[in-house]
Amino acid sequence: MRPTATLDWTAICPLDRLDPDRGVAALVDGVQVALFRTGGELYAVDNLDPVGGAYVMSRGIVGSRKGMPTLASPLHKQVYDLRTGQCLDLPGVALRRHEARCRDGLVEVRLRQEQ
Template sequence: MSGTATLTWARVCRLDRLEPGRGVAALVDGVQVALFRTADGLFAIDNHDPVAGAYVLSRGIVGSRGAVPTVASPLHKQVYDLRTGRCLDLPGVAVARHDVRCRDGLVEVRLRQEA
């Protein structure tokens, strides 16, 4: 994604369509986003795994490291902090994190540019 972050919120799905502890992929303004609903809340990160080079993070294993909600890549098992997008296994590796909220039972995402 180039330019500045998207300023508008895009409706993605109803909250009840997100199964707790599982990820789902969504296309938001042409960007594949991985959405997660956990006991800690809603999270949105890029679906692109920077290590494997594939769009698979929505299929990753949701868990935690201590108090940190995480997703592990289904391909090479690197673990990403769902709050920040930072890889906990490889210094300097990260995925973009996006804003996510639930309004009136609908999940909405606003893209951010940084990783």
């Protein structure tokens, strides 16, 4: 399914196409986004690893730390809080988060310009 824009939300795919605790990459208005479905929630972050500089975050390892949903970079294993984008291992490093929702069975993403 090709992403389509609806106002400022972009439809990505049906919810059932997202495997729990596995990431997928999507191109939203020219921005690579990593999308995750975990713990009954949807999370969207930039696909760019801020430490390694490669577009690989959709292949990261989903987990949890002290009850918070996390994502570990597949390159250098830094762990990020999926709710905030903050790196739990390196102060001052963060993933840009975006809004994600499910509407009428479709996963939609709205980009955030600034964090």
